[in-house]
Amino acid sequence: MAVDVLLPDGEESVILLRLGERVNAWLNICPHAGRRLDWAPGKFLVSKGMLVCAAHGACFSVNDGECISGPCRGESLRAMPVRVEQGDVLLDVLE
Template sequence: MDTVFPASPLCRLDEIPDGGVTAIEGVAALDGESAIVERHGDAVRAWLNVCPHAGRRLDYAPGRFLCKDELLICAVHGASFNRNDGICVAGPCRGEHLRALAVELRGGEVWLLTTT
């Protein structure tokens, strides 16, 4: 059964470097977990900041991620995730996905729409 939460703002678009990723800490709709938000111009994607391999955060320090080309790399075990779809393309959880979060832009803010 899906759990649907009311939409809530995560951050302002201008807080995310264009072409980069950042972590949003303590997201209430995610039971206080961290979210990863990626930006390309006015397009945004988001995932739960949890590696499917061992359930640990992907960042090596809060909000700091290892990125190479179009890959987001888990700092703990080196799993490499495609930034286009969140699938693991190398490492211990190959073929698994980061948990995608539904987001949209509203008036210059990134909003989390729902979580399941």
């Protein structure tokens, strides 16, 4: 899922991906193409432990956001600090 959040530099789309009790969060921006990863607003292709960029097929690990294959080699998604408290996902304050 994606949510829009207000960050110090402005509003951004953030990907939230639940893995059991853990939630990973990244900016919804492909580090290679600079475009959103979703193929439709808030809709992502997740396959075989990979988050796939809709723009050009780059694949990122759902565990850490590292590029696994495609033109993004050596790049990773920008992680966002989140925590889960009593089932709620909270974005940690960015300074």
